[in-house]
Amino acid sequence: MGFTEPLPRLLEEVANVSGIKRIRFTSSHPEGCTAELAYAMKNIEAVCEHIHLPLQSGSNRILHLMKRGYSIEEYVESIARLRDAMPNMAITTDIIVGFPGETEQDFQKTREILHNIKFDNIFVFKYSPRPGTLAAKLCDDVPAEEKMRRNKILLKDQDQIGREINEKLIGTSQEIMAEGPSLRNxxxxxxxxxxxKITIFEPHQAIRQGDIVRILIKRAMPQTLYGEIIPD
Structure with a gap:
């Protein structure tokens, strides 16, 4: 396809390997979410419509302290670029609460971004000092109980967002790659x-790990879909 950037070229080369059914990559950086990457993800069939793009904070002040190398505005532009190419793309992210110096106002900015972007899923981490990092030199001034409070609030917010997103899939047919018996049942x-999106279903006798099956979604939870195999 004539790609010039390293990641799109790599995706194309991997897709040309015989037997590759799906390609997914994780923990990208907003700087790499270029128009060419969006085009590659849209047009290389094996590349899945999902990206994990760590946010970490909705506050520019905290992002600067973290030395993340991007602003909230640049992050939002990256999301818009990807969604313009693939409106149904799922986006997941990482968020840290209680980073040194994070105020209630900073935290509320993170909540605001969460509701504006509407991630499919988030992974929230309570800040803790790591020896040898620049952040370890900062004063860990957010109390543990406050970190826990902020963590719980974000997870509750995301439960609502995730449920709303997933409930729209009820009644649709989804292509599922089978992974094996459910850990819970x-x-x-x-x-x-x-x-x-993790999908739980009743298997048929011939199914094997790695098989691609069509599933009719019957029920949805914030992080899980439930359905039944659609006969060939």
Missing amino acids: RTKWAGRTRTN
Whole structure:
């Protein structure tokens, strides 16, 4: 396709390997979310419609302290670029609460971004000092109980957002890659959609790990879909 940037070229080369059914990459950086990457993800069939793009904070002040190398405005532009190319793309992220110096106002900015972007899923971490890092030199001034409070609030916010997103999939047919028996109920199988949503379903006898099956989604939870195999 004539790509010039390293990641799009790599995705194209991997897609040309015989037997590759799906390609997914994780923990990208807003700087790399270029128009060419969006075009590659849209047009290389094996590349899944999902990206994990760490946010870490919704406050520019905290991002600067973290030395993340991007602003909230640049992050939002990256999301818009990807969604313009693939409106149904799933986006997941990482967030740190209680970073040194994070105020309630900073935290509320993170909540605001969460509701504006509407991530499919988030992974929230309570800040703790790591020896040898620049952040370890800062004063860990957010109390542990406050970190826990902020963590719980974000997870509750995301539960609502995730449920709203997933409930829109009820009644749709989704392509699932089977992974094997569910960890919580070994009589059921688990798999993932192209957008990386865990899906639980009743297996048939011939199914094997790595098979691609079509699933009719019957029920949805904030982080999990439930459905049944659509016969060929």
